[in-house]
Amino acid sequence: MSFVDIQALRKSFGPVTALAGVDLTVERGSRTVVVGPSGCGKTTLLRLLAGFEAPDAGRIVIGGDVMAEGAAAMPAHKRNIGIVAQDGCLFPHLTVAGNIVFGMTEEPSLRQPRAEELMEMVGLERSMLTRRPDELSGGQQQRVALARALARKPRLMLLDEPFSALDTGLRAATRKAIGDVLKAEGIATLLVTHDQAEALTFADQLAVMRGGRLVQSGRPRDVYLRPADPATAAFLGEAIILSAELKDGHAHCILGRLPLTDAGSLARQGTIMVRPEQIRCVEPDAGAREGTIRGRVLETSFCGSTCELRIVLREDEAVVLALEVPSSADLIAGQQVDLRVSGTVHVFG
């Protein structure tokens, strides 16, 4: 049985349905990321797990203990689930040390050494223990919040968009540091975010939510390459959605004859997804072979290492592709290009 087992979880706030029946499992020591646009219910899911809110219906079991069943919920302070909130949520009236020892149950003489140990673990100087939360940077506040939550050796750690308030550079570093600490401690983690790049990087298991439902869950690579529907595909990254004729394990579409990822489909018609990174632009070949896809560069915008192109297909001027190519390719507007598609394409079931 899974470490965390969520079944048919429902929660409404007045007329608004935040969760419309969510099932999710989390393995021991793994990292699960719940991702979705704002308002999809992911924060509600997290608050129900933490015990800040009681569900209307459904069941939450963690490590074999029933946390909530229907409206009967164990109060938050008895669950031993750690949470690191978006802004760290440090107690402004306590020092860093006061924050870290806040939830400790060890005897008082052991708390200070343990706090120092935790500071080291999250990569902060011991000398910061006497500081006030408002004297720390955003990233440092997050690390202290993590240390405070770790101090109780929680069985599950909830991360509520803890990196979204940080600068881009700091975000990646803090995410890696926190991820490494949690992995080393072997604590199952559930991260909630609306940032798809963050979700794909951090997750062992990715769960996509939309409109209070869990749309899809699985390994990040699988979800990215085999999304359940076009909306999920577009949420996780740029996607080219086309209609195609399906025949002998290939899709026949405006981009030519492309092999299918799952050839088992029996349907004759379908909607397929191609990721832009599968498409390569090359200089037009004079001796063009049969079936070469030709396009014209409409617009280029320089982004440093890469260049964003908008390319219109010669066969159908209505189809415009947005591609990213290495800026060394040096293409200009109006230029003719040949397009080569590699890899397989995904058919939406």
Place this chain on the structure above:
Amino acid sequence: MRGTFVLAVVIALLALLPLGFVFWATAVTGWETASQLIFRPRVGELMTNTLLLVLFTVPLAILLATSLAWLTERSDLPFARVWSALCVAPLAIPAFVHSYAWIGLWPGFHGLPVGIAISVTAYFPFLYLPISAALRLLDPALEDQAASLGLSDKAVFRRVVLPQLRLSILGGGLLVGLHLLSEYGLYAMIRFDTFTTAIVDQFQSTYNGVAANMLALVLVSCCLVLLGLDAGLRGSRRYARIGSGVARGARKTSLGRLRYVCMLLPLAAIAFALGIPAVTLTHWLIAGGSNIWRMDEIGLALGQTLIICVVGGIATTLAALPVAWLSVRRPSRGSRIIEGCYYLASSMPGVVVALALVTITVRVALPLYQTVATIVLAYVIMFLPRALISLRSSIAQVPAELEQAAASLGRSPVNALWSTTVRLAAPGAAAAVALSSLGIMNELTATQMLAPNGTRTLAMAFWALTSEIDYAGAAPYALLMVLFSLPMTALLHHQSKKIAGR
């Protein structure tokens, strides 16, 4: 800018006159006489009374106000919004009307226990208002966080909520403490002697300058000790919410079956703070019939009161304007020091302000003795911070860019200020006038000592009639004071809710 600063400094110096006077008077008296007048049994007795009054009243008021604030803001108490409004309403009743009401019901009441009881009922709203506002503003995420760290609801309140209420409790406690030290009518009515009542007695009976001045010195020292205590406990830390984001609404604790039992606390508090004055006033108004409505006298008192309130209110607001503008637009060490002077000056009891101004005018500027100018100056000193708070927050809401835009369109600095900031801050200025006027209307001590001959404000007339034991005759005046104060109290309640974004 420079002119504004100089003006603010001059006003600050004027405001510090009473404090300076007390120290000057002590220096002139000489140590020997001073120590004879200070270290005598009578002063020891007054000191004991005052200390006991403060030591019992302030903690009791804190306990009551915090319990009420928690019940109305954080529990599912039935009719919480109604109770909340009712807990602020006692502010509309002047303190001496409270003791008039109690004496009306129980004529034999006097002494320390009664003093404490009336003081708690009269002054707990000063604590309820900031504490309930703070409870509304606290970030509930912190409480969730504490629960996730293993704290039960009770422990969360003790270790997370209460520490964050500290500033509100200290601020409200200081205000109550200063009121206890400076109130005259409340304690005179129940024959409980404090420094303030003793100074007024001294002043009225013998005009024995030196003895009164020395009592004033001890009283001022008490005030300074309170201010020092507050500053020491407060520290330099502010508990700002860290980080950004919109806080969600606070969680309400379910009282379960105790819901209706818990209603007994606000019910009792309101019964004492509003019920007793209502019963007594109704009783006297009915008993007195139409005889007590001597419209000529009441009309005269009402007219004089309104004039003095409006003049005093406008003067106070004008006096607050320079430093309000400076502290928002050009905040500096200097502007903060000036502001501090105003707060220090206004925490001096009315009796000390009056004593100082009487002595100074008699000795140095006799033509000003018992004139409107002197009494208005006293009001400015006493009520300037009230005007300052309203003015400053409304000026802060006007973007400085508007002033700059006006300047770039060719207006002179003063003209730019007038046509933008002053215009847009007008509602705040009106509130400032209103708040200081309310203070003036219910002010008794300084008004009695400083008012020009023949002046009779509502408070003075009320006091004169109760001194003649004409309780029925005093009732219409009390009623008028309460009625005029009600809108102002509603404004305060509304503002405290607006601060919390509701």
